[in-house]
Amino acid sequence: MMDSQVNGHGRLSRTNIPTSAEVFEPSSISNAKHRTSLIIWINSVLPSLCLPVNASDEDLRAFLVDGAVLCQLLNKLKPGSITEHASSGQSATNINKFFSAMDEMRLPIFQKVDLENGSMKIVLDCLLTLKTHFMSVTGVASGAQREPLSQINTSDESRKVTSDSRFQRGLDSPLKTDSPTKMGLSPTLPHHSGHKLQEVYQLKRGCYADIPEAKISEMMKSNNFDSAPTQSLLAVVNGILDDSVERKNGEIPHRMSSLLRKVVQEIEKRIYTQNEHLKMQNSTFRAREDKYKSRIRVLEALGEETRTDPAKTDEKNKVLEQDLIRLLKEKDEHSKEIAGLKEELQVARKTNGKNTKDDHSQDVAALKKELEVAKKTCEQKCLQIEKDAKEAQHKLEEKLKEVVNQLTESRSKVKELEASSESISKQWNKKENIYHIFTDFQLGALRELRYSSQSIKQEVTKTQKGYSQEFNQLGEHIRELQDASQRYYDVLGENRKLHNELQELKGNIRVYCRIRPFLPGMKEKNSTIEYIGDDGELVVVNPAKPGKEGRRLFKFNKVYGQPSTQGDVFADIQPLIQSTLDGYNVCIFAYGQTGSGKTYTMMGPNGAREEQWGVNYRALNDLFRISKSRESNFTYEISVQMVEIYNEKVRDLLNNIRDTSVLLNLHTLGILSNSQSSGLAVPDAAMFPVKSTSDVLELMDAGLKNTAKSATALNERSSRSHSIITIHVRGTDLKTGSTVMSNLHLVDLAGSERVDRSEVTGDRLKEAQHINKSLSALGDVIFALAQKNSHIPYRNSKLTQVLQSSLGGKAKTLMFVQLNPDVNSYSETVSTLKFAERVSGVELGAAKSSKDGKDVRELMGQVATLKETIAMKDEEIDRLQSPRK
Numbered sequence: 001m002m003d004s005q006v007n008g009h010g011r012l013s014r015t016n017i018p019t020s021a022e023v024f025e026p027s028s029i030s031n032a033k034h035r036t037s038l039i040i041w042i043n044s045v046l047p048s049l050c051l052p053v054n055a056s057d058e059d060l061r062a063f064l065v066d067g068a069v070l071c072q073l074l075n076k077l078k079p080g081s082i083t084e085h086a087s088s089g090q091s092a093t094n095i096n097k098f099f100s101a102m103d104e105m106r107l108p109i110f111q112k113v114d115l116e117n118g119s120m121k122i123v124l125d126c127l128l129t130l131k132t133h134f135m136s137v138t139g140v141a142s143g144a145q146r147e148p149l150s151q152i153n154t155s156d157e158s159r160k161v162t163s164d165s166r167f168q169r170g171l172d173s174p175l176k177t178d179s180p181t182k183m184g185l186s187p188t189l190p191h192h193s194g195h196k197l198q199e200v201y202q203l204k205r206g207c208y209a210d211i212p213e214a215k216i217s218e219m220m221k222s223n224n225f226d227s228a229p230t231q232s233l234l235a236v237v238n239g240i241l242d243d244s245v246e247r248k249n250g251e252i253p254h255r256m257s258s259l260l261r262k263v264v265q266e267i268e269k270r271i272y273t274q275n276e277h278l279k280m281q282n283s284t285f286r287a288r289e290d291k292y293k294s295r296i297r298v299l300e301a302l303g304e305e306t307r308t309d310p311a312k313t314d315e316k317n318k319v320l321e322q323d324l325i326r327l328l329k330e331k332d333e334h335s336k337e338i339a340g341l342k343e344e345l346q347v348a349r350k351t352n353g354k355n356t357k358d359d360h361s362q363d364v365a366a367l368k369k370e371l372e373v374a375k376k377t378c379e380q381k382c383l384q385i386e387k388d389a390k391e392a393q394h395k396l397e398e399k400l401k402e403v404v405n406q407l408t409e410s411r412s413k414v415k416e417l418e419a420s421s422e423s424i425s426k427q428w429n430k431k432e433n434i435y436h437i438f439t440d441f442q443l444g445a446l447r448e449l450r451y452s453s454q455s456i457k458q459e460v461t462k463t464q465k466g467y468s469q470e471f472n473q474l475g476e477h478i479r480e481l482q483d484a485s486q487r488y489y490d491v492l493g494e495n496r497k498l499h500n501e502l503q504e505l506k507g508n509i510r511v512y513c514r515i516r517p518f519l520p521g522m523k524e525k526n527s528t529i530e531y532i533g534d535d536g537e538l539v540v541v542n543p544a545k546p547g548k549e550g551r552r553l554f555k556f557n558k559v560y561g562q563p564s565t566q567g568d569v570f571a572d573i574q575p576l577i578q579s580t581l582d583g584y585n586v587c588i589f590a591y592g593q594t595g596s597g598k599t600y601t602m603m604g605p606n607g608a609r610e611e612q613w614g615v616n617y618r619a620l621n622d623l624f625r626i627s628k629s630r631e632s633n634f635t636y637e638i639s640v641q642m643v644e645i646y647n648e649k650v651r652d653l654l655n656n657i658r659d660t661s662v663l664l665n666l667h668t669l670g671i672l673s674n675s676q677s678s679g680l681a682v683p684d685a686a687m688f689p690v691k692s693t694s695d696v697l698e699l700m701d702a703g704l705k706n707t708a709k710s711a712t713a714l715n716e717r718s719s720r721s722h723s724i725i726t727i728h729v730r731g732t733d734l735k736t737g738s739t740v741m742s743n744l745h746l747v748d749l750a751g752s753e754r755v756d757r758s759e760v761t762g763d764r765l766k767e768a769q770h771i772n773k774s775l776s777a778l779g780d781v782i783f784a785l786a787q788k789n790s791h792i793p794y795r796n797s798k799l800t801q802v803l804q805s806s807l808g809g810k811a812k813t814l815m816f817v818q819l820n821p822d823v824n825s826y827s828e829t830v831s832t833l834k835f836a837e838r839v840s841g842v843e844l845g846a847a848k849s850s851k852d853g854k855d856v857r858e859l860m861g862q863v864a865t866l867k868e869t870i871a872m873k874d875e876e877i878d879r880l881q882s883p884r885k
């Protein structure tokens with residue numbers, strides 16, 4: 001901040017503007033000296049006060065504090081400056097009046113607090129300035145006429161102060177008064193003690209030598225020179241010198257030379273004082289320059305802040321402009337001061353120039369020389385001061401220029417910043433608009449999303465309701481299905497029961513007769529078969545005995561003529577396959593002479609197509625089909641064994657099935673009774689699980705390759721062994737966890753021809769004997785079962801041992817009686833039919849034995865009823881299964 005302070009009157013206080021006392025008084029002069037000097041001066045102006053000369057600062061403060069004395073003093077010095085009379089008791093009013101008067105005179109003032117309880121030095125300085133001002137204006141201290149200095153200046157110190165004051169007056173305006181009027185001396189004013197000197201310099205040229213000794217002596221003694229203007233002193237010197245020149249003797253009277261020396265000393269003294277004054281002013285200017293420099297630094301800092309902080313630019317620019325205006329004013333004032341000083345210097349130069357005219361005498365020369373030296377010194381100093389002032393002014397101007405430049409730069413920067421700010425503002429506005437648009441768009445999208453979300457929620461809720469309803473419906477449906485499943489399960493069980501009851505009613509041992517067609521290569525096609533009835537009646541005719549005697553009637557469960565297909569035959573045995581899955585053991589075997597079609601019925605022809613498949617393939621296929629249809633209630637594991645009995649030895653046809661090289665090394669297997677825990681008749685025979693018909697085909701093909709074969713006269717491919725395929729079924733009830741085990745024997749018996757007819761001998765004969773024996777044993781077992789004998793001769797052959805589990809008890813047995821219709825085979829045909837009749841007659845014989853047609857009809861009625869019931873149950877099963885689809 002600037003160090004200037006503004007007083008209560010709106011003017012700079014004395015701390016900013018040095019008073020005359022500060023400028024002219026040597027620093028050695030103490031405050032006490034000022035005070036004493038001032039008291040003397042005040043007493044001289046206002047004699048009625050009679051202030052004690054040795055009064056202290058506080059005494060003086062008490063004296064001046066109400067402002068009345070100050071007002072009286074001013075009114076005395078400048079009558080009318082304070083219009084109203086000052087009075088005690090109106091301190092504030094008096095002080096303010098004093099301040100106003102001082103202000104009008106453009107004199108510095110003090111603060112009211114300084115007078116009340118502050119530093120009295122400031123008050124004293126102000127009064128000294130006032131004193132100096134009036135001394136410079138009037139050329140004499142007011143009131144001095146009333147109280148001569150000789151009376152007032154009682155002490156050397158006070159005298160010196162008075163002398164200093166007068167001398168100051170002379171220096172303040174040493175050359176302004178060319179005449180007494182100009183000096184401020186009014187002709188009406190009473191002269192002070194210096195009137196003697198005035199009389200002297202008012203003398204005409206040439207009259208100086210006539211000044212009486214006493215007068216000179218009086219002038220020399222007094223302090224007249226102190227109050228004399230310098231110009232007057234110079235006029236005295238010039239007068240004495242001119243007088244000396246006019247007298248042309250160059251001599252200056254002794255008394256005049258003393259006066260001259262005195263005057264010159266006074267002039268020297270004043271020049272010295274003026275020099276000191278100029279030094280003081282120079283230092284003042286330097287101080288001011290420092291102050292301005294500091295202000296410039298402040299301005300620079302402000303400019304820098306302006307550059308860096310555009311936001312405060314306007315406000316700081318105003319401050320800078322105010323400072324600049326103030327600086328320019330101050331500069332003008334200082335320029336005026338400098339100009340005044342220059343004028344004074346020029347006047348001094350002119351005045352001094354006049355003094356150089358006289359150099360006639362030595363004293364004059366010495367004086368002139370001294371004056372010249374003093375003048376030169378003064379001029380140099382003035383020049384130096386002027387130079388310094390110019391430099392200071394120049395620096396100030398430069399600084400001002402810099403400040404102005406900085407201000408200009410700052411303004412341009414401010415403009416740039418404003419422009420960029422405006423541009424940024426526009427950009428931000430643009431961005432804001434874009435953001436608004438973007439935000440609106442996003443909000444719109446958000447609203448759409450909300451709407452779609454709500455609609456999706458409604459859809460989801462609707463769908464959930466729909467799903468819930470569907471789930472409920474599904475649950476009900478599942479419950480219905482469960483119920484249906486349960487009913488289905490129950491019906492299935494009931495159906496199974498009925499089915500097996502029906503099978504039992506049909507007889508556990510059934511005989512189906514199948515007549516092989518004539519083979520394509522046979523020329524004679526005379527058949528022994530005369531009649532085939534739908535009810536199982538068969539009439540064969542002996543070609544050797546024509547007529548009634550040659551005809552024989554046989555009756556079986558079913559007779560298949562030559563046109564019957566493999567499918568027709570299997571359709572009638574299919575219920576037995578189903579019984580296997582229900583836990584019943586079943587044995588199906590083909591009996592007949594060689595070449596009668598046993599293998600064809602059981603296996604099918606070589607390389608058979610699907611429609612030519614025999615019972616074995618179809619039975620297994622049916623097992624897979626039915627087990628699959630029951631998979632929701634039962635799981636079935638199906639595995640296969642394949643053995644042959646040759647010459648009463650059991651061989652495993654599937655052993656080493658992967659290695660055909662060992663086919664001939666088939667070993668004989670042991671047979672176990674049904675009491676064995678495994679339930680397997682031939683436990684050592686390899687057993688292969690099968691899951692599909694292709695597995696079965698693969699196994700049977702392999703097994704057939706292992707069948708022992710031998711060419712015979714009757715059939716090139718005649719099998720001399722009993723081929724037995726045993727299918728083991730293990731069923732698990734998924735609901736109860738109970739298991740059922742059963743087996744299905746599919747037997748292709750060896751040819752049953754008589755030995756003598758086959759004309760074989762040796763091994764072939766032995767084979768035939770074994771075959772006949774085993775077939776006979778099979779007939780015996782079946783017959784014993786039919787007769788319900790206590791002893792069943794299973795052990796009479798390997799065949800009956802192997803088939804034991806499927807013969808007897810609840811097992812179901814089906815025998816295909818294969819016939820060759822050729823008349824050449826009549827004898828074998830009859831023999832075969834008799835065997836079959838014996839077996840078949842076992843069961844039917846029981847019915848027949850009662851010879852009660854009513855029983856038979858009842859049984860047939862029961863069968864019909866059961867068939868109807870089964871048909872109804874089948875329909876129900878279909879109906880129950882339908883919801884699953």
Ligand SMILES: Nc1ncnc2c1ncn2[C@@H]1O[C@H](COP(=O)(O)OP(=O)(O)OP(=O)(O)O)[C@@H](O)[C@H]1O
Nearest residue numbers: 516517594595596597598599600715717718719751
């Ligand atoms: N129903 C039939 N339809 C067509 N051909 C048949 C029929 N039955 C048998 N054949 C044919 O008769 C011939 C002899 O049949 P198959 O080999 O089945 O007799 P087999 O009784 O098994 O003889 P073996 O006891 O020697 O084995 C075969 O060529 C066979 O194809």
